[in-house]
Amino acid sequence: MDKVEVKSVAPSGGTEAMRRYGAELVGTFTLLVGGVGAAVFAGEQIGFLGVSFAFGLSVLAMVYAIGPISGCHLNPAVTLGLLLSGKLERRYALGYVVAQCVGAIVGAGVVLLLAKGGPEGYSAATQGLAANGFGDHSPEGYGIGAAFLAEVVLTFFLVLTVLGSTDARAPVGFAGVAIGLVLTLVHLVGIPITNTSVNPARSLGPALFVGGWALSQLWVFIVAPLLGGATAAAVYRTVHRPAAAITAAGAERALESERAERVATRRPVDTSP
Template sequence: MIGESRKYLAEFVGTFVLVLGGVGTAVFAGEVVGALGVALAFGLSLLAMIYVIGPVSGCHVNPAVTLGLLLTRKIEPRLAGGYVVAQVAGAFIAAGLIWLIATGAPGGYEPSTAGLGANGYGENSPAGYSLLAGFSIEIALTALLVLTVLGATHRSSPVGFAGVAIGLVLVLIHLVSIPITNTSVNPARSIGPAIFVGGWAMAQLWMFIVGPMIGGALGALVYRGIHTADEEITAATAESALPDEQIERTAT
């Protein structure tokens, strides 16, 4: 059995890598690679971590994903709380490292104006989108992310391909919403940079916590609506195909 401390460490490392890879690309190379490059950086970072820490912690690296798994009873409440703390800590340390490196650039770096990859709406949205627009897209796309995580890791899904599906959907999510909010769908990812930017980023942070958490719950609800009856039918069908003695062993 894998100890809880190892799971927390895995979530810390995974979230650190996600923020360093994704936000780091936005800060250091965003003007070079554009939105597509940043989207790929987030997706590839998550894809890699799924295979690195997935066997240890499940690679949530996102409080909204942890909430979705909690609501579908795939993680215990006590463990979920520890996951969220580890995720926020990993994002904070990664954002701090990005800030430290950025300040070494010629001419310096001012997070409050440069943004440090923080999320925002209104005048702080990359394309000036409103609070309502940002809130709506964060809920919808976080629901899509959580639904994909739950579906790709379903027991009937092809083994070994979950990371590909989840990584690709995160790329898609960023392509859709970078112009709107700079893409959060992950409260930990938003908290890290916001702490170092301060000011407007901290004032608007609530939306990038509340929106994704609502989206995570919505994704779990949709998943349960799609899969609950299907799982019962699948289980009944599978059981009817088993020899009587195997059914008895399965039941015990």
């Protein structure tokens, strides 16, 4: 009985880049619709716990859906951490960030359009669209110092988990579980403080539609997560050395042997009456 031979065809450089960017755009779009959508449409019913799981489950699903293509960053802070730790080629970094921001903007726009279709309509400027904020715009009134520190520390947790769970020595196939759960955790801590960003793209999308205060406070939710991601990369490189470098996308793919087993064996056709 012959087995089907599994062959991998390397795409051209341009095609490979566009596949990665497309995956990041779709994944970040899913994160915004899933997480921000849960906060906007069901926040009063499911509370902080439900919204936290919505963000975590969105990422968990995307790790397995697009992780083998792009590594499922969905977040400029994660992209920065992977770049600084040597797990992402420099030539892809800017394209990843642009794709993430576009996906976040489109995702936030879709949530807003859906919300406007409700019986009472929806105003992003007055109702917030789950934008991140501090002071009067923090869910529990936390100031800028607490907001900045929370975003640095919580992003550090997230990015360090991404780096560690996609390390060459980590168990294969479990990165999505670890990343989804830590994103849930950081939202449980961060929602009362800032509505939880830990992701500049996630903050950018709603802020563009809210305008005003959201845009004026946006810098915190860009600078703090990037600082947290860079710190995570520095800690990872210190703790994990000397580790073999492997990309997040590579770590999130099935082993070659496992992929081969999924291909059905050739069987003779039964021609008996």
